[in-house]
Amino acid sequence: MTITRAERRLRSERRILDAARALFADRGFERTTIRAVAAAAGVDPALVMQYFGSKQELFSRAVQAVPTKEGEPGEARDLAGRMLETLGMKLGGLSPASLAMLRSMLTHPEAADAARTALGGQIDRVGAELPGDDARLRAALATSVLLGVTVGHQLLGLDPLRDAPREEIDRLLRPALLALLGERE
Amino acid sequence: MTITRAERRLRSERRILDAARALFADRGFERTTIRAVAAAAGVDPALVMQYFGSKQELFSRAVQAVPTKEGEPGEARDLAGRMLETLGMKLGGLSPASLAMLRSMLTHPEAADAARTALGGQIDRVGAELPGDDARLRAALATSVLLGVTVGHQLLGLDPLRDAPREEIDRLLRPALLALLGERE
DNA sequence: CAAATCGCTCAACGATTGTTGAGTGTACGG
DNA sequence: CCGTACACTCAACAATCGTTGAGCGATTTG
CATH class of the missing domain: 1.10.10.60 (Homeodomain-like)
Structure with missing residues (x-):
């Protein structure tokens, strides 16, 4: 005691x-x-x-992100599903650490670096799983798409996004993501 | 003189x-x-x-945006094309005024209000052209998608986006937008 | 031509900020 | 039980910021 x-x-x-x-x-x-x-x-x-x-x-x-344990519950198998999970569009949302980084990424240089590094990592990871020579660009666009939805939802609080259940967002977003990633899978 | x-x-x-x-x-x-x-x-x-x-x-x-003259050169007829133009993904990019607003929208309350108003207007305008009762949500997602790409491209300067020609981005983004807007048109 | 007006600068105030060094009390090691 | 080390606070400094009021000089007005 x-x-x-x-x-x-x-x-x-x-x-x-x-x-x-x-x-x-x-x-x-x-x-x-x-x-x-x-x-x-x-x-x-x-x-x-x-x-x-x-x-x-x-x-x-x-x-500094608390190290995300590999193989979480919802563990999605397809690329689009994994991307949706990564950027907190499913489950409980983003960690406070990620939110702190995202909040300052447009106005604080060090936060911008951290964001570029984090997003760049995600882009490389996703791009490596895509075919074609525009794989990196597709990956970057897909990552930016999720970034935009996260910003609109978590940081700006756009009404239609705030009111919608997460599965609904997930359902509408998935086809768009698939279209971006190359229509395969 | x-x-x-x-x-x-x-x-x-x-x-x-x-x-x-x-x-x-x-x-x-x-x-x-x-x-x-x-x-x-x-x-x-x-x-x-x-x-x-x-x-x-x-x-x-x-x-305060300089009033955009209606019916600009590139004048696109389809909804997706018009959205791509509006958020500066085509042509010469965004105005300094818009960039100033976007830069501060996550950290300055008044800028956040301005952003919510501007994006909300775009959401309403797009949503009004869509069928179904999830029209507003689809419009909000489509708007957030373009917001994300704009942020990644203009404000964060993600490498793959910075290096890609604008038409390429436009070409890859359009199917995703169409998927979001409801597969019609 | 005199006087009022107006664009503009100078110098300073008050508040807030990140940051620091000295100091206080208590848990720790011998 | 004593002295050291350490968690922690107090008070203050220096810089920077938004903001203000007085004043200067040129242009306009009657």
Whole structure:
């Protein structure tokens, strides 16, 4: 029942990271102040600096995705289904870390780099499974399509998307994705 | 050859607006400082305030789209073609005003409102031309699809999209759009 | 031609921000 | 049980930001 010192530290660090993720996710990098993160974590602003060194470093740490365990429940077999899962169009939605990155990707250079890297990885992975010499372009378009729906749904909150059940979105999106990926499968 | 006083004022106002649009478009609202806008326009920061009242008001004015003349050259007849044109996937790309709005839409509340309004209008317009009771959802998805490609292409600069000629993107995107809009036409 | 008007600049204020260094109290190791 | 180490706070600094009010000089007006 006694809480060791190292444990206290880890606990504080996690509370700060959680608060930072939440704030970064719904206000973006610039509008999120270290003081606000500290307040939300019930901690002094100086402690945040002491643990993470700078606001930028805090952001980087907050955005680092918790390693997704391979072979999750819904595990889809076809490429389109896997893509729909990856970008959170199914199941419970995106992680706070991903949302934080997406929220700032248009206005914060480091977030843009992270987004380019993440999306680039997805593009390469999908492109490798497609035939033809426009495979990469098709993959990039398919990834951008899901990015757009995610942005419209999770970040902008477009009414028709917010109101629609996720399976309905999935159902309408799948044929479009298949058309993009080359009509095969 | 003499420049009247009113003319000088209009000229300065336009230079400020142009500079503001350019800076808002590539750094977003928060990272764009009034001092930077003034410097780019060759003017004192106080003048910007005097003309526009506040940074927010400057942003609103800078984002106001120049009224698009109806019936432009490329004038496409089918719905998919018109959508592709509207979101700048064809021709010369988006206006600086639109880019400025899109750049800030995830992090600046007023820009988000503007984006929701603009995209909502497009959704209504497209949805009105579709049959079925999921018309609005289909329209919202189609609009989000183009939003995603625009974001990936113009704002994030994803390599495969940057390198591809616009007609190629158009060619690959059209079947996907048609699949989303209901397979008709 | 005198006076009012107007485009425009200068200098500064107040608030907020990220960041820092000194200090405090308590768990820890010997 | 004592001294060290460490989690944590307090107070402040320096820079930057949006914003303001006074003032200058040229142009317009009567």
